[in-house]
Amino acid sequence: xxxxxxxxxxxxxxxxxxxxxxxxxxxxxxxxxxxxxxxxxxxxxxxxxxxxxxxxxxxxxxxxxxxxxxxxxxxxxxxxxxxxxxxxxxxxxxxxxxxxxxxxxxxxxxxxxxxxxxxxxxxxxxxxxxxxxxxxxxxxxxxxxxxxxxxxxxxxxxxxxxxxxxxxxxxxxxxxxxxxxxxxxxxxxxxxxxxxxxxxxxxxxxxxxxxxxxxxx
Numbered sequence: 001x002x003x004x005x006x007x008x009x010x011x012x013x014x015x016x017x018x019x020x021x022x023x024x025x026x027x028x029x030x031x032x033x034x035x036x037x038x039x040x041x042x043x044x045x046x047x048x049x050x051x052x053x054x055x056x057x058x059x060x061x062x063x064x065x066x067x068x069x070x071x072x073x074x075x076x077x078x079x080x081x082x083x084x085x086x087x088x089x090x091x092x093x094x095x096x097x098x099x100x101x102x103x104x105x106x107x108x109x110x111x112x113x114x115x116x117x118x119x120x121x122x123x124x125x126x127x128x129x130x131x132x133x134x135x136x137x138x139x140x141x142x143x144x145x146x147x148x149x150x151x152x153x154x155x156x157x158x159x160x161x162x163x164x165x166x167x168x169x170x171x172x173x174x175x176x177x178x179x180x181x182x183x184x185x186x187x188x189x190x191x192x193x194x195x196x197x198x199x200x201x202x203x204x205x206x207x208x209x210x211x212x213x214x215x216x217x
Contacts, residue, residue: 028063031061033147033200033210053074054101054117055075055117055119056120072092073096101130114143115143127190135191135217144216147211148211156177156182161173180213184213193217
C-alpha cells in the first residue's frame with residue numbers, strides 16, 4: 001500500500017528546512033555525497049546539454065553545471081527554497097520551478113539529457129511512481145542518477161522521518177530505502193537499462209556512506 005504523503009505538510013517542512021539550509025554566500029558546487037570534495041562528480045551525468053534536478057534544494061549543483069554551459073532546470077516543493085535559490089542563481093541562467101515532482105514530470109513536455117537527484121526527490125518519492133515519469137522526460141540514451149544515504153539494515157521501503165527531532169510541531173515526511181539490488185529492479189521495471197547501484201564509502205571508516213544509482217533511458 002502506498003504511504004499517505006501530505007503534500008501541504010511536507011511543503012511546510014521543506015520551507016522550514018530552506019531557511020536553515022540556504023546560504024546566500026555559498027558558491028556553486030557539485031558533490032553526490034554528503035562529504036564535500038569526496039566521491040565522484042558531475043562526470044556521472046556524461047556530457048549533457050540539458051539537465052533536470054528533482055528536489056534541487058539550494059540549487060548549488062545546478063549553478064555549477066550552468067557555469068559549464070549546461071541548460072539547468074530544477075524543481076523543488078518548497079516555495080521558500082525556490083525563491084531563495086531562484087534569485088541567487090538566475091544570473092547564471094538557472095531555471096527553478098516550484099512543483100510537486102510527480103505533477104511536474106507528468107505535465108512537463110521538455111526532454112532532458114540527464115535527470116538527477118542529490119539527496120532529493122528520488123529519496124522522498126515512491127520509485128514505482130517516480131521512475132517511469134523520469135524515463136519519459138529523458139532523451140533516448142539519457143541518464144538518470146541519484147544519490148542518498150543507504151538503507152539502515154533491516155529497514156526497507158518507505159520510512160517515516162520527523163524534522164527537527166522529537167519535540168515541537170510534528171512535521172514529517174517519508175523517505176524510501178532499499179538494498180542496491182532492489183533499486184536496480186525498480187529501475188529495470190521502469191524501462192531503464194545499464195542500471196547500477198553502488199556504495200561509496202565515507203572518507204572516515206565506520207561513517208555513513210552514500211548510495212549512488214545510475215541508469216540509461
